[in-house]
Amino acid sequence: MSDIAYACSDGLNLAYQVVGDGPLDLVLVTEWATPLESRWDIPAIASRLNRLASFARLISFDKRGIGLSDRVGVEGVSTPELWVRDLVAVLDAAGSQRPVVLGAHEGGQIAALFAASVPDRTEALILVNTGARLVRTEGYDIGFPPEAWNPDLAGILRIWEEGGDGEVHIAATATDPYWRTWYARSRRQQVSPAAGVALMQMFGQLDVRHALGSIVSPTLIVHRVDNGWWDIAHARYLASHIPEAKLVELPGVDNYWWAGDADSVLDEVELFLLGERRSRVSNRVLATLLFTDIVGSTAHLSRIGDDRWAELLNAHDTVTRREVERFGGRLVKDLGDGILATVDGPARAIEAALAIREAVAELGLSIRASVHTGEVEPRGDDLGGIGVHIGARVLHRAAPGEILVTSVVKGLVAGSPIRFESRGHFELRDIPDRWELFAVVDQATPDGLAQPAGAGR
Numbered sequence: 061m062s063d064i065a066y067a068c069s070d071g072l073n074l075a076y077q078v079v080g081d082g083p084l085d086l087v088l089v090t091e092w093a094t095p096l097e098s099r100w101d102i103p104a105i106a107s108r109l110n111r112l113a114s115f116a117r118l119i120s121f122d123k124r125g126i127g128l129s130d131r132v133g134v135e136g137v138s139t140p141e142l143w144v145r146d147l148v149a150v151l152d153a154a155g156s157q158r159p160v161v162l163g164a165h166e167g168g169q170i171a172a173l174f175a176a177s178v179p180d181r182t183e184a185l186i187l188v189n190t191g192a193r194l195v196r197t198e199g200y201d202i203g204f205p206p207e208a209w210n211p212d213l214a215g216i217l218r219i220w221e222e223g224g225d226g227e228v229h230i231a232a233t234a235t236d237p238y239w240r241t242w243y244a245r246s247r248r249q250q251v252s253p254a255a256g257v258a259l260m261q262m263f264g265q266l267d268v269r270h271a272l273g274s275i276v277s278p279t280l281i282v283h284r285v286d287n288g289w290w291d292i293a294h295a296r297y298l299a300s301h302i303p304e305a306k307l308v309e310l311p312g313v314d315n316y317w318w319a320g321d322a323d324s325v326l327d328e329v330e331l332f333l334l335g336e337r338r339s340r341v342s343n344r345v346l347a348t349l350l351f352t353d354i355v356g357s358t359a360h361l362s363r364i365g366d367d368r369w370a371e372l373l374n375a376h377d378t379v380t381r382r383e384v385e386r387f388g389g390r391l392v393k394d395l396g397d398g399i400l401a402t403v404d405g406p407a408r409a410i411e412a413a414l415a416i417r418e419a420v421a422e423l424g425l426s427i428r429a430s431v432h433t434g435e436v437e438p439r440g441d442d443l444g445g446i447g448v449h450i451g452a453r454v455l456h457r458a459a460p461g462e463i464l465v466t467s468v469v470k471g472l473v474a475g476s477p478i479r480f481e482s483r484g485h486f487e488l489r490d491i492p493d494r495w496e497l498f499a500v501v502d503q504a505t506p507d508g509l510a511q512p513a514g515a516g517r
Contacts, residue, residue, distance in 0.1 A: 065078070069124065077120050079113040080332055088121075093226075095127050109318075116143035129405060144170060144457070162188065165290075168191070172272065189317060191291075193268070212255075213253060220244060277301075279306065349447060351398065352402070387411055429458065431451075432450050462500075483498060
């Protein structure tokens with residue numbers, strides 16, 4: 061990542077950034093609510109920016125009044141024409157004469173207006189999840205009904221404080237507290253609540269239909285079919301009004317170009333610009349995951365009461381963290397009645413699970429646990445990805461006192477003294493295929509029979 065630089069437009073300082081040194085210039089004109097600098101702290105965004113920078117000199121900027129650029133009064137937040145002027149100033153400062161312009165969300169409208177207004181400086185135009193106009197009007201019956209588009213301070217404050225309504229842009233905010241928190245923080249970093257109201261009001265009036273027929277640059281339109289903000293009809297309208305534009309419709313609901321299956325979007329961008337889909341840049345890594353869960357927590361709470369249960373949970377958390385760290389692991393997050401941790405290897409994860417089971421038994425508690433090794437996607441201090449989902453599903457199959465592992469784990473510890481007993485093949489909710497699961501078995505009993513983990517407890 062390069063340093064932030066500043067361009068000057070109408071006496072205002074505009075923050076911009078150049079990353080990569082590919083043979084073509086690509087300028088991003090994207091959603092105003094994704095901060096220019098802090099986006100690099102988000103693996104899901106940074107990995108997609110790095111992929112673009114792997115074949116292009118990637119130019120990004122904060123529009124006037126937003127983020128790291130000079131702020132302006134609420135009454136003069138900006139206009140589309142001024143943002144086009146700002147884009148020219150940034151390109152001049154970055155030494156870019158004829159870039160590819162990639163516009164997404166409301167940035168797509170600015171990109172389209174730029175391509176129509178300054179055709180000699182537009183190598184190609186890419187529009188992702190956008191449209192000519194957001195709110196319905198005469199002659200354009202696509203988008204939000206006018207009566208439903210009424211941005212007010214109360215609604216903006218709810219988003220700025222709580223991250224509400226984020227799922228329409230980033231589907232994960234509906235289920236992942238990390239993304240909901242980030243969604244609210246990103247807005248606070250970009251503009252004040254009052255400026256947010258003014259911007260939303262302006263977006264409701266923004267209309268570039270008149271410019272579409274003047275676009276002469278090669279144009280690619282990529283749109284997610286089930287986008288909840290920009291209906292697919294917006295993309296089809298663009299395709300029918302921009303001369304010789306190519307439309308690619310992709311599955312998905314996320315509005316922000318980098319959210320969800322963004323690699324499918326970037327595949328189309330690469331094919332359009334390079335004539336081929338290159339290998340994807342991924343931030344996924346292989347990790348061993350340990351999940352635990354207290355058995356009968358609700359019954360414990362009912363029997364001993366809130367105060368005593370809180371003390372018991374604190375003691376549980378202390379010994380659990382201790383044992384995870386003793387075996388070289390990292391506690392990822394507290395799940396209320398259990399934990400998710402990563403451990404340096406499946407054998408050590410199993411040893412940690414056995415140690416946790418023994419330690420909490422001294423507190424009068426019993427746990428179940430699961431261990432899986434698979435691909436995960438780091439999200440700040442948290443983890444996402446299919447590996448996390450598999451580990452959680454396996455945990456739900458474990459019996460009280462049992463440490464259940466996948467066949468992946470069993471194969472990785474082959475040759476170790478750890479023994480397993482097959483529990484059979486299972487379907488895991490929302491996970492493809494059937495999975496054979498194995499219980500960790502304690503060392504042999506005096507009569508030579510294998511004793512399942514947790515038996516007799």
